[in-house]
Amino acid sequence: MSREAQFLTAIHSNGLRMTRQRQLILEVLEASQEHLDAEAIHDRVKARDPRIGLATVYRTLALLKAMGLVKEHSLGEEHGHFEMVQKVPHYHFTCIGCRQVIEFEASAVMEAVQSLIDREGVQVMDVHLSLTGYCSNCREERATNHEVKVEV
Amino acid sequence: MSREAQFLTAIHSNGLRMTRQRQLILEVLEASQEHLDAEAIHDRVKARDPRIGLATVYRTLALLKAMGLVKEHSLGEEHGHFEMVQKVPHYHFTCIGCRQVIEFEASAVMEAVQSLIDREGVQVMDVHLSLTGYCSNCREERATNHEVKVEV
DNA sequence: GCACCTATTGATAATAATTCTCATTATCAA
DNA sequence: TTGATAATGAGAATTATTATCAATAGGTGC
Numbered sequence: 001m002s003r004e005a006q007f008l009t010a011i012h013s014n015g016l017r018m019t020r021q022r023q024l025i026l027e028v029l030e031a032s033q034e035h036l037d038a039e040a041i042h043d044r045v046k047a048r049d050p051r052i053g054l055a056t057v058y059r060t061l062a063l064l065k066a067m068g069l070v071k072e073h074s075l076g077e078e079h080g081h082f083e084m085v086q087k088v089p090h091y092h093f094t095c096i097g098c099r100q101v102i103e104f105e106a107s108a109v110m111e112a113v114q115s116l117i118d119r120e121g122v123q124v125m126d127v128h129l130s131l132t133g134y135c136s137n138c139r140e141e142r143a144t145n146h147e148v149k150v151e152v
Numbered sequence: 153m154s155r156e157a158q159f160l161t162a163i164h165s166n167g168l169r170m171t172r173q174r175q176l177i178l179e180v181l182e183a184s185q186e187h188l189d190a191e192a193i194h195d196r197v198k199a200r201d202p203r204i205g206l207a208t209v210y211r212t213l214a215l216l217k218a219m220g221l222v223k224e225h226s227l228g229e230e231h232g233h234f235e236m237v238q239k240v241p242h243y244h245f246t247c248i249g250c251r252q253v254i255e256f257e258a259s260a261v262m263e264a265v266q267s268l269i270d271r272e273g274v275q276v277m278d279v280h281l282s283l284t285g286y287c288s289n290c291r292e293e294r295a296t297n298h299e300v301k302v303e304v
Numbered sequence: 305g306c307a308c309c310t311a312t313t314g315a316t317a318a319t320a321a322t323t324c325t326c327a328t329t330a331t332c333a334a
Numbered sequence: 335t336t337g338a339t340a341a342t343g344a345g346a347a348t349t350a351t352t353a354t355c356a357a358t359a360g361g362t363g364c
Contacts, residue, residue, distance in 0.1 A: 231348075
């Protein structure tokens, strides 16, 4: 089942309605391989329909998250970034220097999560692994600068 | 070296000054095994010196984070929670129902991080693994309620 | 101990991200 | 086509955090 069909099914089975706005926001998310924030999604959606408000973007993202179709990441920033949920779970490394994001897979993570489930009997709804640091380029730059001071 | 001594050394080697406020905030953090947010830390510090402002708490937390003595977690909420860095890395599961936090260790996580370092040549400054879901109690409650609706 | 330089503080204004409010519009079942 | 009500847009409100700035207080040299 396509994600659009999944969305439609989830919407109808909850007594909700499919709207042009929800349709467009889903399309923007599906078309992008990046990790857009709400503002960026709003910009792209507005390009197709200038009347859509930012609040609707937030509302739809909350809905998609609740349905498990979208994940939110912090990526070392103070505001959220969003992406469609993939089949294989993956995680993010964000460079503090150049803000680039490196995605990576690591089956060991879900194994560790499973052992927590086995031990504690919890039900895990969301797994969030996020690394920050310096990519190899920014790492070299910093090394030559001999930074020792604490930067607050 | 005690954490207090570490803090003092880091402060002096950066041309900064040790103050009563910084001292108190560090003591509050060390005395607590919980994951306090800035407001809670402020409350506890005020009990010992009512003049201390919230801004100073945030400034000191930022300083301690930059020095690697304190870690900030989101714990599924929209504001930060803080704790002293421990020798052995550990992670957090937060129950959406009762807000309880379960801490757990998982050496597999740092192994996965190491393999990313080896592969990409990145320098990792911070690792953040956070799970949300329902603890065994809340899980059972939900099961008997037969919830199917999407809650936004 | 005293004075000086300037890091730090407290109080509060400002900012940023997100959520809420409410009158208006639009979906969709009958 | 109509009616009930879900959803929207615009902007106000909220929340967490950061910035501003005059007053205060570490800590170094005398």
